[in-house]
Amino acid sequence: MRLLTHNMLQCHVKSCNDPALNFPLQFQEVELEQIEAEENEALLLNLVGKIDWPALVQTTSELGITGLPPTKPDVVKNDPALMKRLHEILLETNVAQGKMVCRGCGHSYPIKDGIPNMLLAEHEI
Amino acid sequence: MSRPEHIAPPELFYNETEAQKYTSNSRIASVQAEMAFRAIELLCLPEDKSCLLLDIGCGSGLSGEVLEEEGHTWVGLDISPSMLEIARDREVEGDLMLQDVGQGLGFRPGTFEGAISISVLQWLCNADSKTNIPKARLMRFFTTLYSCLVNGSRAVFQFYPENDDQLDLIMGCATRCGFTGGLVIDYPNSKKAKKFYLCLFAGQGQGAKPQLPQGLGTDETADPQGAQFSQTRNRTRGPKGGPRVSVKDKHWIMRKKDAARTRGETVANDSKYTGRKRRVKF
Ligand SMILES: C[S@@+](CC[C@H](N)C(=O)[O-])C[C@H]1O[C@@H](n2cnc3c(N)ncnc32)[C@H](O)[C@@H]1O
């Protein structure tokens, strides 16, 4: 799973709906993998528009990934170095193993061989 | 004809053997790709835009690959671990998640510019355990789907409705969750080519009120909407007004699939990223 997708994910346990807590899910014990992806400026700009910047900054700093300004620049397009870094972070950085833990309800979503397990228990639906 | 969803729950039906059989069957691959093309067409995405799309019940990636070829990026959800493992081994570009969509989706509001779902929805109507109430599952699914779609975008479901009651149940739930839209039927008079596409609109967005596209193989001259619709897309008519075929991309994919198959039964690694560099970071 790419970091892009993590930025779109919130906890979906039915009773867990405090937006201050159910997003972003916190990575634990993760193993990252860089997988090359084709560059596509238009796509990247579209995706950057959807990104929750504070959550991305928080997550990358927890993972020890650097190179992002603390606040989202007004125009990303005119900054080739930042575009490149965003491409690497959002579309090429994959989580191969680990888990994502909800800061609200504590549910832990395991990630195995790149695939997060989002299944819930009966009492969480 | 027996319906697979009556045999076993999806995560058991699509076990390792069945998932392998499904993915390496060239007829299935071409039918799924063709339906995925049609679903993208029905999404009516902004011309030339690269979008973030959702593939609901993505299986081994036969449908998602079509999204890639069209220049989009995607996230795929499926309940069958075996199907997802094959998708991963085939190095599809989309992100994969093990998920029962009847439990609801966990994406932030306004994430996706569209969703497709190929041959999945009939599975959601099954009551395969005591706690599994189709109506409640459909409601949770459609509510959470609606919220993660960009306002004004669409979700298109190709599926095999079992009967009118099932259709009513699905349409009723979707409507109660805020969707508008309806059913598009391609080739309604052909026993073999007839296909059902549920086209749902998540709000109206900025534009005009969305119109339900015309089905293929119906009398298009009777409906200006149909003519207008087919003009905007890259399709040509097959011989003698038969099923339409997509111009370039389908053949491209088929060639790709064939090449993969001749290499052996593990249909794998034929994407444009085959052989791309991977390095473990930590
Ligand atoms: C016929 S396959 C289609 C796969 C893929 N869309 C394609 O076109 O090849 C149906 C898929 O739906 C999945 N499915 C069934 N019920 C599901 C559910 N509740 N949640 C997620 N996926 C489900 C199955 O695991 C299976 O992979």
Ligand SMILES: [Zn+2]
């Ligand atoms: Zn939670």
